[in-house]
Amino acid sequence: MNNSCHLLRINGHRDTRVAVGTNYNTITFADIAAMAEDPLTLTKLDAPAFVASSYIASDARSHQVQRQHGQFYAFVVDVDGNGPTLAAVDTALTATFGDCARIIYSTSSASAEAHKWRAIVPFLTPISGMQYEELQRSLFELLQAHGITCDRSMQGAAQMAFLPNVPPEMRGSDGTPLFYQSHVVVANMLQAPPLALQERASLNAKQEAEAQSEAAAVSQRRAAERLKLREHTGMPSPIEQFNVDHDLTSVLLEYGWLARGGPWFASPFSQSKGASVRVFDQRAVSFTSSDNGRVGKLTPNGWVTYDAWDVFVACEHAGNKRAALKDYCERSGYNAARFSSVIEKWMQA
Numbered sequence: 001m002n003n004s005c006h007l008l009r010i011n012g013h014r015d016t017r018v019a020v021g022t023n024y025n026t027i028t029f030a031d032i033a034a035m036a037e038d039p040l041t042l043t044k045l046d047a048p049a050f051v052a053s054s055y056i057a058s059d060a061r062s063h064q065v066q067r068q069h070g071q072f073y074a075f076v077v078d079v080d081g082n083g084p085t086l087a088a089v090d091t092a093l094t095a096t097f098g099d100c101a102r103i104i105y106s107t108s109s110a111s112a113e114a115h116k117w118r119a120i121v122p123f124l125t126p127i128s129g130m131q132y133e134e135l136q137r138s139l140f141e142l143l144q145a146h147g148i149t150c151d152r153s154m155q156g157a158a159q160m161a162f163l164p165n166v167p168p169e170m171r172g173s174d175g176t177p178l179f180y181q182s183h184v185v186v187a188n189m190l191q192a193p194p195l196a197l198q199e200r201a202s203l204n205a206k207q208e209a210e211a212q213s214e215a216a217a218v219s220q221r222r223a224a225e226r227l228k229l230r231e232h233t234g235m236p237s238p239i240e241q242f243n244v245d246h247d248l249t250s251v252l253l254e255y256g257w258l259a260r261g262g263p264w265f266a267s268p269f270s271q272s273k274g275a276s277v278r279v280f281d282q283r284a285v286s287f288t289s290s291d292n293g294r295v296g297k298l299t300p301n302g303w304v305t306y307d308a309w310d311v312f313v314a315c316e317h318a319g320n321k322r323a324a325l326k327d328y329c330e331r332s333g334y335n336a337a338r339f340s341s342v343i344e345k346w347m348q349a
Contacts, residue, residue, distance in 0.1 A: 005029065005073045005122075008051040008060050010160050012042075017058040024056045029074070029103070029122050032163060036105040036182040039164035041171065044108060049160035052076050052120070053129070066157035067129035074122040075139055075193075076161045078107070078151035081273075083115040086181050092146035096139065096196070097121055101189040105164045105182035112179045118161055123190035129157040131201075135193050137275075138200035144274055152261035152275050211278060211285040214299050219283050219307075238328050239309045246308040248282045255315040269294050283307050294319075 006026035017024055027050050040047065051060070053070035060066065079089055086104060093102055103120040110116040127135065133155050140150040153159055166177040253259065256268035260275035267277050269290040276288035286296070286304040295314035296306025306314075309324075317324040 006054060006056075007073065008053050008056045009163075010049045010051070010061065012046045012048060014045070016061065018061075021058045023058065024060055026056055027163070029101075029120070032120065033103055033184045033186060035164040036103050036184050039105070039166045039177070039180060039182075041168060041175070042165055043167055044162075047108065047162050047165045047167070049162045051158055051160055052122075052132075053157070054126070061158050061160070063156050063158040067133065070129035070132065070157055071126040072129065072132040072157075073124075073126050074120050075136060076154055076159075077117075077119040077121075077139065077143065077148075078154045078161065079115075079117040079119070079148055080107075080151050081149040082147070084117075084148055085115060086117065086183055089117050089119060089148060090183055092143050092148045093119060093121060095146055096142050097190060097194060099188060100185070101187060102185050103182075104184075106180050108162060108165050108167050108170060110179055111170075120161075121190065123192055125192040127193060133157055134201040134205070135197045138197045138204060140275075141200060141204075142196065144272070149272070149274070152264060155261050207287075208278065210301070211287075211303060212280050214301065214303065215280040215283040215285050215305055218297075218299070218305050219281075222307075238325060238332060241332065242309045242312065242328055243282060243307055246312070248284060248308045248311075249279060251308040251311050252277075252279070252284070255311055267291050 006028060009025040009027040011025060015024070027048075032050070042048075051066065051070075052074040053060070053066055053072050055066060055070045057065075057069075060070075077093075086106070089104055090102075093104075101122055105118055107116040107118055136155040137152075140152060140155065143150055154161065164182065166180050170179070171177050252265055257277065258266040258268075258273060260266050263279045264275035265277040265279065265284070266273040266275060267286060267288055267290055270276055270288045271290065274288075277284050277286045277291075284296075284306050285299075286306070288304075291304040291306075292298055296304045296310040299305055312328070313319060313321050313324040317327065
């Protein structure tokens, strides 16, 4: 395994260098491999972590800085869900990358009843922070196809990954870990990220651009329709006002959508709970068929799109728009006398 690449090492949560302006410490893949064979015994607060980038200046813990200046030499995966075995994780990695150098070890909170893993796949030719985030996402999607659900927060360029460590509370009275497993393969280091990941990233970028365009078109069309209704009725639409008063991201979290890193969310209607919903400003585009017929409207290309109001109608009133309008108008103090005369027009918005 290549020992010449020095990666960013963070010596516990309190290790920040911005104020003092000094570089961070470094660690090599050989160091991590040795640590995987003999994990540290530190509290979580003191446990060291790393970022797979050679950029180690005092601002290196910033996602934006690592996107701009980072040079990344490995993929890093956290597997916290579904409790797969080490063998299952290794099989999925091998199916994606081939039989290459890799380090897999159980995390500090893992147990025999709840398996949790961290995997590192190094490569020789570095990639930028922007490329890293795109390819990490692609890797997570390919591993999901093999039944391995990854923690999407590891997509972030400066997201730190804890090094092999079994804290004192996870060890027996003799100091032996209650549970710890690792697997280290030191040969056949990848030259560069495989073509399959790059192709998947290109496909994702194209899909996101199309989704953003679709979201913008729907938002503009609905805004124009509601403007006409406002002019016709002489009253602002409660739907329009609801969306002004409610941030979409907050509404999604309130009604069960799960944050999956950045603008990505998992729909509560999805079985896999993968990152299938992308938020563009105040409109979401969902790539899971599970949302179809449950929230929002189907777009011509087969996706589902929704705003904060659509989520309120779906989750608070089981899709009954009339009930949602009546409820929100009562809550927000709309003129009850005029409500019945304009509700049919609002129903069309």
